[in-house]
Amino acid sequence: MANQQLLPLSKKESKLYMAFLYVAFASLLIGGLMGLLQTLVRAGKFTLPFGINYYQILTVHGVILALVLTTFFIVGFQFSLMGKTTGISDKQLKVGWVSFWVMLIGTLITATMILLGEASVLYTFYAPLRAHPLFYIGLSLVIIGSWIAAFVNFRQLYVWKKAHKGQKSPLLAFMVNINMIMWVIASLGVAISVVFQFIPWSLGYGATINVLLSRTLFWYFGHPLVYFWLLPAYMAWYVIVPKVIGGKIFSDGLARLSFILFLMFSIPVGFHHQLTEPGINPTWKFIQVVLTFMVVVPTLMTAFSIFATFEITGRRKGYKSLFGWFKKLPWKDVRFLAPFIGMVAFIPGGIGGIINASHQLNALVHNTIWVTGHFHLTIATTVILTFFGITYWLVPVLTNRKLTPKINRLGIIQSFIWAVGMLIMSASMHIEGLLGAPRRSAFSNYGGADQVSVWINYQIAQAVGGTILFIGILLMVYIFIKLAFFAPRGEEEYPIAEEEEDAMPTPKVLENWKLWIGITIALILFAYTIPMIDIIQHSPPGSVPFDFPIGR
Ligand code: HEM
Ligand SMILES: [Cu+2]
Numbered sequence: 001m002a003n004q005q006l007l008p009l010s011k012k013e014s015k016l017y018m019a020f021l022y023v024a025f026a027s028l029l030i031g032g033l034m035g036l037l038q039t040l041v042r043a044g045k046f047t048l049p050f051g052i053n054y055y056q057i058l059t060v061h062g063v064i065l066a067l068v069l070t071t072f073f074i075v076g077f078q079f080s081l082m083g084k085t086t087g088i089s090d091k092q093l094k095v096g097w098v099s100f101w102v103m104l105i106g107t108l109i110t111a112t113m114i115l116l117g118e119a120s121v122l123y124t125f126y127a128p129l130r131a132h133p134l135f136y137i138g139l140s141l142v143i144i145g146s147w148i149a150a151f152v153n154f155r156q157l158y159v160w161k162k163a164h165k166g167q168k169s170p171l172l173a174f175m176v177n178i179n180m181i182m183w184v185i186a187s188l189g190v191a192i193s194v195v196f197q198f199i200p201w202s203l204g205y206g207a208t209i210n211v212l213l214s215r216t217l218f219w220y221f222g223h224p225l226v227y228f229w230l231l232p233a234y235m236a237w238y239v240i241v242p243k244v245i246g247g248k249i250f251s252d253g254l255a256r257l258s259f260i261l262f263l264m265f266s267i268p269v270g271f272h273h274q275l276t277e278p279g280i281n282p283t284w285k286f287i288q289v290v291l292t293f294m295v296v297v298p299t300l301m302t303a304f305s306i307f308a309t310f311e312i313t314g315r316r317k318g319y320k321s322l323f324g325w326f327k328k329l330p331w332k333d334v335r336f337l338a339p340f341i342g343m344v345a346f347i348p349g350g351i352g353g354i355i356n357a358s359h360q361l362n363a364l365v366h367n368t369i370w371v372t373g374h375f376h377l378t379i380a381t382t383v384i385l386t387f388f389g390i391t392y393w394l395v396p397v398l399t400n401r402k403l404t405p406k407i408n409r410l411g412i413i414q415s416f417i418w419a420v421g422m423l424i425m426s427a428s429m430h431i432e433g434l435l436g437a438p439r440r441s442a443f444s445n446y447g448g449a450d451q452v453s454v455w456i457n458y459q460i461a462q463a464v465g466g467t468i469l470f471i472g473i474l475l476m477v478y479i480f481i482k483l484a485f486f487a488p489r490g491e492e493e494y495p496i497a498e499e500e501e502d503a504m505p506t507p508k509v510l511e512n513w514k515l516w517i518g519i520t521i522a523l524i525l526f527a528y529t530i531p532m533i534d535i536i537q538h539s540p541p542g543s544v545p546f547d548f549p550i551g552r
Contacts, residue, residue: 006084006496013083014398017095018484020076023104023522024069025480031065032473034058036140039425039466040330043459044443054442055120056185062123063114066379068107072436073387074232075099075149078176080394081235082153084494085170086160093154099148105143109134122440123221125198127214130545132552133202136194143187147519150180151531168506171252172239172496174386179231181289181517182224185524186267189220190527201545208542212279212535219270220528227266229379231259233386236339237306240390243495244335247313250305253506258298258305260510264520265294268527272357273437276366279539284531285359292357299350306343334411335495338389341419342382367440370433373426381422385415388476393492402490403483410479417472425465432458 009017017480032417034057040046041054048054078098082088086095112134113119119131125139154545155489157173193214201209238255249255273287274280314325352374355361365371393410396403436454509515 006494009080009083009089009397011283012481013079013093014086015074016093016100017080017083018395018398019097019100020072020079020483021391023107024073024076025477027064027069029477031061031069032470034061034064036466036470039459039463042441042443043463044445044456045460045463051118053117055122055440056114056117058440059120059122060111063110066123067139067142070229070379070383071146072103074179074228075103075146075391075395077232078153078179079149079306080398081172081176082156084496085173086151086156088156089159092156095148096151097535099145099152101145102148103142103145106138106143109138109141111138113138114383120552124218126218126545127201127209127211128200128543130202130552131136133199134231136198136202140191140194140199143191147184147187150184153177153180167436168252168508171249171255171510172235174256174511175235175238175259179228179235182231182263182266183228183268185222186224186228189217190222193217198520206542208544210539210542211534211538212277214294215274215277216270216280216532216535219273220267221270222273223270224266226375226379227262229383231262232301233339233342233383234259236386236390237302237343237498238506240495241306241339242309242313242497244333244393245310245313245330247309247316247497248500249497249503250309250312252503253510254301254305255374256506257354257486258301260516261298261301262295263516264523265291265298267520268523269295270526271531272362275359275362279535280531281534284527289357289359291523293354295353296320303343332408332412334408334415335389335392337412338392339386341415342385342389345381345385345419345422349374349382352377365433367438368433369429369437371437372439373429373433376422376426376429381418381426385418388415388418391480391483393495395480396487396490396492397494399484399487400489400491401483401487403492404487407479407482407487410475414472414475414479417468417475421465421468421470425462425469428458428461428465432462484535490519529534 035050037046037057038054038061043047047329048057079088107440110119113132114135116132119125119135121129121131121135125131125135153176157169157177160173161167161169197206197209197214197217200206238251242250269288269292271280271285272292275285275289310329311325314328317325317328319325319328329340352370356365356371356374392403392408395401432455435454435458436451437458443459
């Protein structure tokens with residue numbers, strides 16, 4: 001199988017990709033500061049100035065890190081992957097800019113409403129908490145902008161395929177398209193809820209809102225959202241990291257199959273976030289939990305292929321003993337080290353996820369700070385450290401600069417700071433959660449209850465971890481600015497691994513989009529149709545808005 005050609009990135013297109021990254025790193029700084037403040041408040045040592053409400057900063061933190069930082073980074077990174085493998089036409093580039101501006105304007109509208117204290121509804125904006133209508137309208141624009149980006153990506157692959165009849169599509173372009181298909185299908189749920197439920201209700205047209213329906217539509221989107229964050233990290237693990245360590249792709253077919261499985265099993269599982277929710281038949285909860293556990297399959301496939309690449313590469317370099325090859329990995333290269341720490345964090349992160357999805361164990365940890373500990377391991381460590389690892393080579397490529405040994409060293413320090421800060425913060429969140437401490441709650445001594453005195457030491461530990469993390473954020477933003485504007489001029493490689501010369505051909509069926517999208521839709525219909533009808537027919541009267549103490 002011929003290895004595919006890579007295209008040069010023009011100045012014009014690099015500018016677009018960088019625009020997305022600027023927003024991502026600005027978000028990191030603002031969101032990180034809020035995270036630090038949260039830990040300080042929860043430790044009971046600090047009161048927010050100017051009458052700022054705790055839930056306001058918590059909303060900023062969740063929205064700007066989990067929704068804005070991630071979406072901008074992912075769309076920008078994926079655009080660059082498409083530009084490198086399929087190319088981008090002038091017209092597509094223009095539409096790419098439209099997607100950027102729509103997303104940015106949406107973000108600014110939403111941010112303004114949160115800052116004015118008109119939308120302290122947290123990033124899940126659960127009804128009946130009510131925000132200003134512009135909060136929802138801004139969020140819709142962010143989603144619409146990302147759809148525009150998705151359609152540019154679909155078009156890029158389509159044009160490439162027409163020009164390369166009968167050839168297998170570039171692996172990275174295939175992966176980007178899977179992620180964007182999943183994103184479009186999933187975000188339809190939240191779009192329907194926002195357009196038909198939240199916006200009319202917050203404008204005062206509908207007096208009440210169907211709470212259960214809105215939450216179900218939210219989690220229809222909210223679970224695949226976590227895969228939308230994770231899959232770009234997997235793209236880097238499958239295709240970029242092997243090149244960084246001087247190896248080859250383990251198996252093109254296996255990588256594609258695992259992405260297809262993620263597409264199929266990421267959406268029809270939202271009920272695992274609603275296990276304690278009344279109004280959903282337990283049988284359907286059970287079915288969705290079973291579908292949830294299917295995700296173990298592509299996850300283990302991914303772990304297997306990545307470690308196989310590590311081992312094969314190490315052995316080729318001459319290391320023979322059972323684990324000798326492990327030493328040969330380029331530990332001093334931050335482009336490898338940062339994602340590697342992310343992979344390690346995914347081991348406890350994944351185990352925690354299995355615990356969360358298990359019905360009875362979920363009852364123990366539901367709505368405790370354990371859950372927060374879980375996603376700071378998975379998204380804020382695994383995904384974000386991989387994104388940092390990407391930043392170290394992507395920004396120099398886009399700005400024609402060098403990743404100098406000095407910046408590389410700073411990067412290694414940054415990765416360790418992040419790992420240590422998160423270890424302290426996340427471990428104490430996990431333990432405190434098992435002791436019953438709630439998440440999403442400002443400091444309170446709950447009338448001097450004994451239980452609370454047990455929690456406080458863990459909250460102080462979180463403030464220590466949070467402080468270390470914030471130092472990590474300052475360092476990362478410094479490195480980003482350095483790489484974007486001040487590092488010496490030069491050429492860096494865009495690392496994309498190739499297949500082995502004698503690799504087995506990839507089965508054609510893996511590119512049968514109609515088949516995979518068809519199965520995905522069938523699974524969604526199977527898992528959601530009957531419970532949705534149930535929810536709509538048997539719901540209690542809707543809820544009037546709830547504005548105090550959080551909301552607007
Ligand atoms: C300086 C680094 C960070 C610190 C100190 C920090 C701290 C915290 C704390 C203490 C909470 C829980 C507050 C509560 O439940 O009352 C929280 C929630 C959260 N964090 Fe972080 N965090 C950091 C970085 C991140 C990153 C990088 C992400 C994602 C990319 C992230 C995503 C979230 C989300 C989604 C929530 C949930 C918000 C909610 O429940 O509405 N955090 N963070
Ligand atoms: Cu989930």
